[in-house]
Amino acid sequence: MPIKRLSVTAVRNLHPVTLYPSPRINIISGPNGSGKTSLLEAVHILGLARSFRSTRLQPVIQHEQEACTVFGEVILNSGQLCSMGITRTRQAEYQIRINGQAVRATAELAETLPLQLINPDSFRLLEGAPKQRRQYLDWGVFHVEHQFLAMWQRLQKSLKQRNSLLRRGRIERSAVMPWDLELVQASERIDDFRQAYLLRLKPAFERVLGQLIDLDGLTLSYYRGWDKERALGDVLDSQFARDLQIGHTQSGPQRADLRLRIKGLNAVDVLSRGQQKLVVCALKIAQGHLLKESGRHLDCIFLVDDLPSELDAQHRDALCTLLENLECQVFISCVDAHQLSNSWQQDTPRTMFHVEHGRIVQTE
Ligand SMILES: Nc1ncnc2c1ncn2[C@@H]1O[C@H](COP(=O)(O)OP(=O)(O)O)[C@@H](O)[C@H]1O
Ligand SMILES: [Mg+2]
Structure with a gap:
C-alpha cells in the first residue's frame, strides 16, 4: 500500500510540502534538527492518528499554527487510489477522512496503511x-x-x-x-x-x-x-x-x-x-x-529513523537488503545520504529527499 502522494502542513518545523515518494526506497537526509524525524512522524500520523515521539499530538502542531494536516494518496492492492487525510487542531479536535468520508475509528486508518517503525527506541520492545x-x-x-x-x-x-x-x-x-x-x-x-x-x-x-x-x-x-x-x-x-x-x-x-x-x-x-x-x-x-x-x-510501510547511527555498516547493509527483499515502501532517514548510498541493489527504485531547516527537496 505505498503512498503515492504525501502532503504535510504545519507538522513541527516542516514547511508545507507535497512529495511523490518512490513505491520502494525513500532516503531522507539532512543535518540534525532539520526535520527528518518530523517527516516520518507525519507518515505515522497518517496511519495511526498519533505520533511515536509524544503521547499527545499537541507538540506536533507547528508553533503559532492552529492545526496540523497530513494528507496522503495510497495505492491499494486493487490498483485503486485511496485518499486519506487527518487534521488535528489545538483544541484536540480530530478530523479523519478516507476517500472524502469522515471516519471516527483510527482502526480504519491503520487498516489502510499498516506501518512498522524502527527507530532508536525500538530496542524497548524487548526491555520494556x-x-x-x-x-x-x-x-x-x-x-x-x-x-x-x-x-x-x-x-x-x-x-x-x-x-x-x-x-x-x-x-x-x-x-x-x-x-x-x-x-x-x-x-x-x-x-x-x-x-x-x-x-x-x-x-x-x-x-x-x-x-x-x-x-x-x-x-x-x-x-x-x-x-x-x-x-x-x-x-x-x-x-x-x-x-x-x-x-x-x-x-x-x-x-x-x-x-x-x-x-x-x-x-x-x-x-x-x-x-x-x-x-x-x-x-x-x-x-x-x-x-x-x-x-x-x-504491504506495510517501514519507517526507519536514524539507522546509520544505530548500526555498524555490515549490519546496516544486511538490514537494507532485508527491507529491499520485502518489496514494500520504506522511508529511511540518515544525516548523510552517502551513508546509505551503497546499501541497495542497483535497480531498486529509489528516491532521495534532502531536508534543511524544515524544507524538503527531492534531489534524485
Ligand atoms: N511544534 C513545533 N513547531 C516548530 N518546530 C518544532 C516543533 N517541534 C519541534 N520543532 C523543531 O523541529 C526541528 C526538527 O526536528 P526533527 O524532525 O527531530 O529533526 P531531525 O530528525 O532532522 O534531527 C527541531 O529543530 C525542533 O526544534
Ligand atoms: Mg531525527
Missing part, C-alpha cells in the same frame, strides 16, 4: 513492559484476522465491568459471573488468534534473524496470560478472593507476553544493545513478511 510486546503481537493479529478487533473490544468491555465490580469490594462471586462468561469467551478467541499467529511468526522471525545475525539458542515463545494447563474459567474461580483484594483481574489475555530467551536466560539480560536492536528489526521485518503472505496480501 509486556504491553509493548502485546501491542507488537496484536498489530500482526489485527492485520491478518478480521474478527480480532471486535473480540478485543468485547474483552475490554467485560474486563472493565468486572474490574469496576471488584473495586467496589465485598461482592459475591456470583456478581461477576455474567462478565466472567463474556470474558472467557472473548479471551479464548483472542488466545486462539494469537497462538495461530505465533505459529507463523516464529519461523519467519528465525529466518529473518538468521540473515542479520547469528544468535545461537534464541527462542521466541508466547505466554497467554494464564496457566497453560488450566481453563481461564477455573483460574478466575480460584483467584476470585485475590482479585477482590487487589481490585482487578489478575489473569487473562490482558497479561499475555512474548518471551525472548537465550539459553534459558532473558534475552535483554544477555544481548548487547546492538544485538537487541537487530532482534527487534527481525521481529518487525518478520511481521512485514507475514502480512504479505496473508490472504489479504498487504
